[in-house]
Amino acid sequence: MELNKNTILITGGTSGFGYEFANRLLALGNTVIITGRDQAKLDLTKKKLPGVYTFQSDVSDPEAIEKLFERATAQFPQLNILINNAGEMRKIDLQDESIDLDNIVREININLSGPIRMVQAFLPHLKTKSNAAILNVTSGLALIPFPLTPIYGATKAGLRFYTKSLRVQLKNTGIRVFELVAPGSSTPLHDKFSGDVDDSRLMDPVKLIDVAIKGLQSDKFEIYPGLAKVMNIVSRIAPSVIFNQLKKITEKSLAKTKA
Numbered sequence: 414m415e416l417n418k419n420t421i422l423i424t425g426g427t428s429g430f431g432y433e434f435a436n437r438l439l440a441l442g443n444t445v446i447i448t449g450r451d452q453a454k455l456d457l458t459k460k461k462l463p464g465v466y467t468f469q470s471d472v473s474d475p476e477a478i479e480k481l482f483e484r485a486t487a488q489f490p491q492l493n494i495l496i497n498n499a500g501e502m503r504k505i506d507l508q509d510e511s512i513d514l515d516n517i518v519r520e521i522n523i524n525l526s527g528p529i530r531m532v533q534a535f536l537p538h539l540k541t542k543s544n545a546a547i548l549n550v551t552s553g554l555a556l557i558p559f560p561l562t563p564i565y566g567a568t569k570a571g572l573r574f575y576t577k578s579l580r581v582q583l584k585n586t587g588i589r590v591f592e593l594v595a596p597g598s599s600t601p602l603h604d605k606f607s608g609d610v611d612d613s614r615l616m617d618p619v620k621l622i623d624v625a626i627k628g629l630q631s632d633k634f635e636i637y638p639g640l641a642k643v644m645n646i647v648s649r650i651a652p653s654v655i656f657n658q659l660k661k662i663t664e665k666s667l668a669k670t671k672a
């Protein structure tokens with residue numbers, strides 16, 4: 414698809430992939446709107462990327478999504494691309510009785526219900542556009558589970574299946590449905606895992622978003638940058654190779670926390 418003169422809404426645009434998407438898409442001549450929960454981070458991003466428009470909005474809050482839809486489409490009726498990027502990844506020890514259930518399901522509300530609610534809110538509007546697209550950001554951990562982040566993997570695998578289904582159901586509309594299957598990358602989300610995983614294998618987010626932009630431009634509906642491509646192949650022919658490594662990392666990390 415043409416990646417200029419679009420009006421693009423990116424959830425979670427104040428750091429990591431969302432920020433890099435905003436930076437690249439602005440440079441390509443698009444109107445870019447970003448969201449996030451933290452107003453101070455939105456203000457800072459606006460300083461760094463003066464062309465960007467910002468809305469404070471929490472993707473896990475259904476009312477906030479309704480308000481975002483009303484305000485964003487009123488101010489930007491040309492809005493034609495939605496990037497569901499906002500996400501959270503946490504280590505969770507499922508045997509830790511001090512973690513309450515609301516806390517455990519938090520990632521489901523952000524990473525899975527959030528994008529689904531965003532799509533349902535924006536779908537009637539996107540259907541009125543001739544050059545529309547939805548991009549959902551999943552993960553290599555949607556292909557092979559990382560037991561240290563049990564809820565995260567469940568949300569990303571769920572989002573991957575949902576995205577495949579959405580693509581089929583929207584086949585006869587003008588909306589193209591993309592999935593970015595992102596590998597581990599050096600962003601604030603990943604910082605919490607340094608010490609658990611081998612940081613030298615993390616992909617530079619700038620390079621990762623470059624692959625994503627090229628994928629969108631060439632209508633590659635499933636985009637696998639860097640190690641995600643390897644994970645996609647290995648997950649089909651020998652899934653236990655990577656899963657065994659992830660199991661070992663989990664056991665080591667949980668043992669360290671309990672020690």
Ligand SMILES: NC(=O)c1ccc[n+]([C@@H]2O[C@H](COP(=O)([O-])OP(=O)(O)OC[C@H]3O[C@@H](n4cnc5c(N)ncnc54)[C@H](OP(=O)(O)O)[C@@H]3O)[C@@H](O)[C@H]2O)c1
Binds near residue numbers: 426451452502596601
């Ligand atoms: N980095 C990786 O290794 C990696 C690998 C695979 C997939 N991914 C996926 O890529 C996406 C972006 O991750 P990242 O690494 O760029 O993370 P990041 O640097 O932590 O950025 C996350 C962004 O999302 C926003 N956000 C978080 N929760 C939100 C909510 N409830 N509502 C609205 N905005 C919210 C954050 O701002 P506020 O905190 O101010 O809300 C921030 O702007 C996520 O979906 C993640 O799962 C990341």
